[in-house]
Amino acid sequence: MTFSPVDNPALSGLLAGVKVVDLxxxxxxxxxxxxxxxxxxxxxxxxRPGPGxxxxxxxxxxxxxxxxxxxxxxxxxxxxxxxIRGETGAWFLYLNTSKKSLALDLKCQQGREILLQLVxxxxxxxxxxxxxxxxxxxxxxxxxxxxxxxxxxxxxxxxGQTGPYRDWKATELNLYAAGxxxxxTGEPEREPLKEGAPLAQLGAxxxxxxxxxxxxxxxxxxxxxxxxxxxxxxxxTNILENALMQYSYSGVEYSxxxxxxxxxxxxxxxxxxxxYVGIIAGPDQRWPQVAGIMEREELADxxxxxxxxxxxxxxxxxxxxxxxxxxxxxxxxxxxGQEDGLGFAYVxxxxxxxxxxxxxxxxxxxxxxxxxxxxxxxxxxxxxxHLFEDSLGxxxxxxxxxxxxxxxxxxxxxxxxxxxxxxxxxxxxxSEIDQMKAGWVL
Numbered sequence: 001m002t003f004s005p006v007d008n009p010a011l012s013g014l015l016a017g018v019k020v021v022d023l024x025x026x027x028x029x030x031x032x033x034x035x036x037x038x039x040x041x042x043x044x045x046x047x048r049p050g051p052g053x054x055x056x057x058x059x060x061x062x063x064x065x066x067x068x069x070x071x072x073x074x075x076x077x078x079x080x081x082x083x084i085r086g087e088t089g090a091w092f093l094y095l096n097t098s099k100k101s102l103a104l105d106l107k108c109q110q111g112r113e114i115l116l117q118l119v120x121x122x123x124x125x126x127x128x129x130x131x132x133x134x135x136x137x138x139x140x141x142x143x144x145x146x147x148x149x150x151x152x153x154x155x156x157x158x159x160g161q162t163g164p165y166r167d168w169k170a171t172e173l174n175l176y177a178a179g180x181x182x183x184x185t186g187e188p189e190r191e192p193l194k195e196g197a198p199l200a201q202l203g204a205x206x207x208x209x210x211x212x213x214x215x216x217x218x219x220x221x222x223x224x225x226x227x228x229x230x231x232x233x234x235x236x237t238n239i240l241e242n243a244l245m246q247y248s249y250s251g252v253e254y255s256x257x258x259x260x261x262x263x264x265x266x267x268x269x270x271x272x273x274x275x276y277v278g279i280i281a282g283p284d285q286r287w288p289q290v291a292g293i294m295e296r297e298e299l300a301d302x303x304x305x306x307x308x309x310x311x312x313x314x315x316x317x318x319x320x321x322x323x324x325x326x327x328x329x330x331x332x333x334x335x336x337g338q339e340d341g342l343g344f345a346y347v348x349x350x351x352x353x354x355x356x357x358x359x360x361x362x363x364x365x366x367x368x369x370x371x372x373x374x375x376x377x378x379x380x381x382x383x384x385x386h387l388f389e390d391s392l393g394x395x396x397x398x399x400x401x402x403x404x405x406x407x408x409x410x411x412x413x414x415x416x417x418x419x420x421x422x423x424x425x426x427x428x429x430x431s432e433i434d435q436m437k438a439g440w441v442l
Contacts (some may be wrong), residue, residue: 013040029128031205179236
């Protein structure tokens with residue numbers, strides 16, 4: 001089995017031909033399998049019959065364009081509000097693009113037997129249950145490897161599969177804090193702060209994706225699978241900048257610096273006329289250009305010409321810059337700095353992102369139609385490999401790159417939408433599938 005479009009240009013997606021069993025929920029695991037699915041792997045997401053992935057019930061919710069189709073087992077009645085919400089949650093729609101949904105009760109014997117049938121021909125299984133749950137279900141790696149020795153199993157958990165914390169509960173707040181990131185986030189004289197996005201969970205999902213791909217390459221060469229242990233808290237510790245190394249060398253804690261990066265002026269976030277901008281004034285030889293851009297000769301004072309000077313006189317430099325910043329809008333400030341070779345930026349709102357000319361030019365956004373939620377723009381690929389061109393000369397690296405696109409985007413599935421398709425491929429008849437549905441196996 002190969003997943004290189006260079007070797008086989010008829011494939012759609014870099015991972016076409018790779019089969020993934022997805023036993024994940026909430027954020028970290030689904031993000032890992034989202035990357036696999038949108039790269040073209042066939043990802044079968046196993047969901048609990050009835051409620052499905054708990055993330056289905058996390059808002060915000062789209063205004064439904066219609067009641068849930070009968071394909072969704074969650075829609076017991078056309079007007080059931082919970083079922084409608086379960087198909088329109090923004091988080092679920094984002095995290096589960098390009099997957100198939102199989103509603104399956106893993107607590108019953110028949111459900112476990114079906115899972116083992118899927119595992120038999122799978123390349124990767126990803127799960128983020130609490131440590132020990134898979135073993136208690138009789139689906140630990142030892143049992144799965146007996147069915148498929150080449151299986152790669154990635155297990156994502158709060159603190160890892162071993163150690164004194166392995167069974168402890170956690171939310172993003174706990175994980176960001178325990179990993180050390182919170183200690184370096186915030187203003188120097190204030191309490192530590194949580195970040196806006198669930199960075200620890202999304203980052204752990206990325207780590208799981210990379211690890212699974214490396215293990216898959218090894219399995220293809222050797223026929224030997226692996227069980228990968230991914231700790232969300234350890235991901236946070238892994239990206240602590242130089243804070244941990246600094247402490248190891250000197251015993252000095254890395255202090256919070258807030259929006260004034262490294263404690264100096266002209267290196268951080270500032271207010272402007274219509275929002276906020278990032279001012280990065282470096283290297284030092286370009287500092288006189290800042291005075292020209294901001295029309296303040298005083299900023300050219302030699303006292304401010306070095307980074308150390310802008311640290312010592314930070315309040316004075318800020319006071320000189322602010323009047324000009326507050327009179328100009330963020331995009332103009334951004335472009336003025338960039339045109340002079342300075343690393344200016346602006347804090348983009350969601351509307352700014354949707355309208356950003358750079359993203360528009362690169363065809364970044366992917367419009368997807370959902371039968372319940374409606375039509376929305378989704379974030380596009382996190383990377384854009386330029387591997388080949390279509391007959392019009394357009395790169396195949398992005399979502400609009402022709403038949404051989406590296407990425408494959410389809411809407412998130414309805415709960416249990418692919419029950420018939422997946423089980424039919426395993427050899428179950430329509431009558432058997434109906435019996436399992438009646439018995440709440442599906």
